[in-house]
Amino acid sequence: MGSNSDYNPFTMNNPLNPEEFRRQGHMIIDFLADYYHNIQNYPVLSQVEPGYLKKNLPSFAPFGPEPIETILQDIKQHIIPGITHWQSPTFFAFFPSSGSTAGFMGEMLSTGLNVVGFNWLSSPAATELESTVMDWLGQELKLPKEFLFTGQGGGVMLGTTCEAILATLVAARDRKLNLIGRDKIGKLVVYGSDQTHCAVQKAAHIAGFDPKNFRAVKTSRSNSYSLQPQSLLKTVQNDLRNGLVPCFLCATVGTTSTTAVDPVGALCHVAKEYGMWVHIDGAYAGSACICPEFRSLIDGVEDADSFSLNAHKWFLTNLDCCCLWVKDPNSLIRSLSTNPSYLHNNASESKGVVDYKDWQITLSRRFRALKVWMVLRSYGVSNLRNFLRSHVEMAKTFEEMVKKDKRFEIVVPRNLAMVCFRLKPLGVVDSDANEMNKKLLDSVNESGRVYMSPAMVEGMFVIRCAVGATLTQEEHVIMAWNVLQEHANAILNDH
Amino acid sequence: MGSNSDYNPFTMNNPLNPEEFRRQGHMIIDFLADYYHNIQNYPVLSQVEPGYLKKNLPSFAPFGPEPIETILQDIKQHIIPGITHWQSPTFFAFFPSSGSTAGFMGEMLSTGLNVVGFNWLSSPAATELESTVMDWLGQELKLPKEFLFTGQGGGVMLGTTCEAILATLVAARDRKLNLIGRDKIGKLVVYGSDQTHCAVQKAAHIAGFDPKNFRAVKTSRSNSYSLQPQSLLKTVQNDLRNGLVPCFLCATVGTTSTTAVDPVGALCHVAKEYGMWVHIDGAYAGSACICPEFRSLIDGVEDADSFSLNAHKWFLTNLDCCCLWVKDPNSLIRSLSTNPSYLHNNASESKGVVDYKDWQITLSRRFRALKVWMVLRSYGVSNLRNFLRSHVEMAKTFEEMVKKDKRFEIVVPRNLAMVCFRLKPLGVVDSDANEMNKKLLDSVNESGRVYMSPAMVEGMFVIRCAVGATLTQEEHVIMAWNVLQEHANAILNDH
Structure with a gap:
């Protein structure tokens, strides 16, 4: 053969x-x-x-x-x-890429039908199912009606958070430039914290903002690395004194390094005062907000302009699917619509349909709604909640084990299902600890038994254990901790 | 149940x-x-x-x-x-979305493994297979070695041409702004023709170019709607006189409305003279260049900076997969790279691996290479060529039938597998013909038997018959023509 x-x-x-x-x-x-x-x-x-x-x-x-x-x-x-096995039960790196049978079947159907749903007519079911499912999911997240099609807003499924941020950033940029003149693009400022995902700075660069005008407002351990409204306010006021124009704030619910949660409501209050667009990046943590006990993470979202989460991270939807809700779809459409003759059709001209091509960066788009629809139906909201909760419980178990070993420290209090910790034996200074933790992490990962990934926060090298792979059970979390301890023993004995 | x-x-x-x-x-x-x-x-x-x-x-x-x-x-x-059935053998609208068993199986494997291949370490096979397959395909297209990894260039698989254009446009923008100063963004000009895909103008808008500075250079029927180097030159010289800075040219091989082919070599000659980045958009027609008899369509590509085609259009690769080759990957990397601590790893730091996240707009990326690899292996270059040729032959058959009916006219000479035509009985003026053709197309499409789509060129409403759905056989093309004639008869009898 x-x-x-x-x-x-x-x-x-x-x-x-x-x-x-x-x-x-x-x-x-x-x-x-x-x-x-x-x-x-x-x-x-x-x-x-x-x-x-x-x-x-x-x-x-x-x-x-x-x-x-x-x-x-x-x-x-x-x-x-x-292959680095993201579906392995001992994959604890980055954030999970949680596949499922339902997510897979949805993707198969989408790939098999192979429609290119750029506008309504190109496959009405693709557009209408997407709008419906985005409203369903928005309701479960208790998003205010302004973000839903049943209100004046609506949602769209993109590939990644990078696209969601770029799309909203361009809408925010144009809204501001229409007021102050297009030649002022060099004056616009984008705000995040030093924990904000690199996607925001990259998107600002792509969208033509001056690289000097991205503000990574400093956070600190005392506030669990969340962006403080007072710090934002000072930064904004300083920019105003320098003749700059605040344009966009990305607040994060569950940052990548430490799952820090920015105080959404208070930040919106500051940002709105200065006419900024506020986007809430809930790429990882957003999914958890379908559980009533976690919903408070996004309290204040009613004052934001847009909100997104990655269903492919922690919502059993195979890669890729980012869900973006906006209060004012027309602000996206004004910046991103096209109307070439080769796409003309009576439905679009009637203005009675959604043409999702005008809500996103790209023209062609896959029928992603099938995946999320099948996940919601195959598991039901009730089971999905319990599934997310089970990851949080496992992370708690892991955290408790780390806490009991005095050679280790928890770097920030755990939020949801990610534990940020490091080896920090008594008397070891930070610089030595960094080297020690890098060595520990490398040796654990080279073992092939578990995979965790690092972050640097305020000069500290930390290890992240993100529980969320679909196949992970408590035994795997316990095993992961045992592997860590074994390798820590070896390193400390060598030391 | x-x-x-x-x-x-x-x-x-x-x-x-x-x-x-x-x-x-x-x-x-x-x-x-x-x-x-x-x-x-x-x-x-x-x-x-x-x-x-x-x-x-x-x-x-x-x-x-x-x-x-x-x-x-x-x-x-x-x-x-x-569902609008893009896989139906009587789907002749837009350009094809040609699925296949091999493309589907590749997507299933990618979805099942569900890896997020942002950098080499996150799944080395995803990156290395992509680099290999991009070189394979580049070789079959007879791209000069400068576009391949075996030269100094390289290729990347993105979702859509929109992303390829945005990525190269941002690289071109930054290359120019690094020379003339970032505050000059409002001076940069992007060139295409009035037939260039709307993706270019949209990408320029997203990337912060002044909307006033997009040039849709006029084309005409006498040149089959291809962009004339002299017209480009005049437009550029006029911009220079006005203190503007030429930055980017998108030349198209196979435009959407009429599959016009811009003369790549001569356009590169003009553009290079003025220091522009030249991108060749071969979204549709690029695939055909694996056939020696069609390769001349991209003659001159050796003088361009980048070239892209959509494998999901006419290369049996299920949506989505845009293949982009660049001569200078560092120009992409300089504009699009990020280096957050949470992605640090020894492989990336060694600089000895490709991290595709730095070649594209988004961070997360699917394992698309599996699809194209499986298509190339399952069918082989030889069969793939014959498959593309069979579509061209069917389009010829359709064209011949149209030509024989004197009530119709072929609007531009056919290139490849798309026929642009209209109903134009003797003595009917253009404005009436437009209305008549719109009516004809609506009535044909409402029959549910075939689906074709329109374009407007120089005020003419034309009907596009794009042969390329995987299941299409000659009988379907003949049936499509019969349906068209039936509906034309009805309309002309009413007239």
């Missing part, structure tokens, strides 16, 4: 032949089901060296066709070793 | 339970195989009315779980009627 010289599969006569599609589809489903079954046998962090794959692949594309069996064999032999 | 009150599926205990995944996966594969089998039974353009779906769905997300059988039933009953 390895030779490709004279293999001539039926498929090329019709690359969508239903029976060949069925045959291969069942094969891949079984492959993936087996993968989930065996996932713990793989090192969670890939252990390959740079350039490993090039060596194993031909230098040119094949001239003739090859059978699926050969390709699958290569996937097992050459691709799987180079 | 319709009740959701007490259904408690096994899945919620583990949303990635391998056996439940297997069960549902096989079910969805069979659903899609049957869909392809029966696809001609559906009206190709959805015939629903705005708001049809809202009426059929509950107003709130379900509190309890629902079985997959119920959900699939709803998909058949409520979603499928709202």
Whole structure:
């Protein structure tokens, strides 16, 4: 089967032949089901060296066709070793990429139908299901009606938070420039904290803001690295004195380094005073707000202009799906709409439909709503809440174990399902601790048994344990802590 | 099964339970195989009315779980009627969204592994396969080595051409502003033709260019709507006289309205003289350049800075996948890189790996390379060429039929697999012809038997017949022409 010289599969006569599609589809489903079954046998962090794959692949594309069996064999032999297993139960790095059966099935349907839903007519179901599901999810998050289609707002599914931030930033920029003149773009200022995701600064750069005019307002450990309204206010006032124009604030609910929660309501109060657009980035933590006990994290969202979360992080929706709600869709549409003749159609001209191409950076768009719809229906809000809660409980368990070992410290109080900690034996100074923790993390990750990732906060090297992979159970969290302790023992004995 | 009150599926205990995944996966594969089998039974353009779906769905997300059988039933009953069937053999609108078994299987694997390949370490295979496949495809397109990793360049897989254009535009902008000062952003000019895709103007707007400084250089029917170097030159010289700074040219190989081909080499010659970045947009036609007889369409690409095509249009790769090659990856990296502590890792710090997050607008990215790799291997370059050629042949057949009916005219000579035509009986003036063609197109599309889409060129309403859906065979093209003639007869008899 390895030779490709004279293999001539039926498929090329019709690359969508239903029976060949069925045959291969069942094969891949079984492959993936087996993968989930065996996932713990793989090192969670890939252990390959740079350039490993090039060596194993031909230098040119094949001239003739090859059978699926050969390709699958290569996937097992050459691709799987180079995978960092985000679906592994001992993946605790970054934030989770929580796949699920329902999310996967939704993506399969979307990929199989393969529609390009740029406007309503290009597949009315894609647009209408998206609007409906965004309202459903918004209701479960208790977003004020102004963010929903049943109010005057609405939601859209994008690929990533980066796109949500860029889209809202461009809308905010244009709203301001329409007031003060387009030549003033160099005066506009974007605000976040020193914990804000790098996506905001990057988006501001892309959107033509002067790189000098991004403010990463300082936070501190005493406030658990949340952005303080007073600090924002001072920064804004200083900019005003320098003739600059406040334009956009990104407040974060659950920062990447430490899951810090910026006080949304109080920050909106400051920002609104100065005419800024406020976006709430709930990429990770937003999903948890479907649980009544966590909803207070976004209290004050009613005063913001937009809110987003990544359903592909912690809502069982396979990559990619960022949910963005805005109070004023027209502000997006004014900045992002296009109307070329080759897309003209009676439905769009009636103005009675949503054309999502005008709510986003790109034209083509996938039918992402199927995924979130299937997740909501297959599990139900009740189970989804319990699922998120189970991760929070496991993180609590992990935190308790860390607390009991006096060689370690919890760096900031845990929010939700992420624990930020470090090895900090008595008498070890910060610079030595940093080196020690980097060594610890490298050695743990190289073991292939668990994968955690680092962050630097105020010069401290911290280890992040983010619980949220779909397959993670309490036993995995306990195992992770045991692995950490083993490696810490080895490092401290060497020390 | 319709009740959701007490259904408690096994899945919620583990949303990635391998056996439940297997069960549902096989079910969805069979659903899609049957869909392809029966696809001609559906009206190709959805015939629903705005708001049809809202009426059929509950107003709130379900509190309890629902079985997959119920959900699939709803998909058949409520979603499928709202689908415009891009995979139908009688879909001739826009450009094709050519799915395939191989493309679908690649997407399934990507979705199942569900890795977030922002940097090398997050899944080395995702990055390395992408680099390899981009070199493979670049070689088949006979791109000069400067665009390949084996040279000094390289390729990246993005979601859409919109992203490719935005990324290169930001790189071009910054390259220029670094020379002349960031405060000169309002002086930069972006060039295309009046046939250039709306994505370019939108990207320029997003990237903070002054909307006044986008030039849609006029084209004409006598040159088949291709951008003339002399016209570009005059426009550039005029801008220079007005103190503006030429920055970026997008030349198109296969425009959306008429598949016009801009003369790449001669345009690069003009643009380079004035220090512009030249991007070649081959979203549709680029794929055909793997056939030696069509490669001349991009002659001159060696003088451009970047080139892109959508593998999801006409390369059997299910949505989404835009392939972008650049000569100078560092120009992208300088504009788009980020380096937050939470992504630090030894591999990235070694500078010996590609971190694709720095080549694109977004951070998170899907493992798209699997799709293109599986398409190239499953079909082989030889069959892929023949497949593209078969669409061109079918378009020729369609064109010949149109030519034989004297009531119709071919508006521009056909390039590749798209025919631009209109009903234009002797003695009918242009304005009447426009109304007549709009009526004809509406009536054809409302029949549900074929779907074509319009464009306006120089005030002419034209009908576009884009052959390229994977399932299309000659019989469908002949049927499409028969449907057109029937409806034309009816309209002309009424007239």
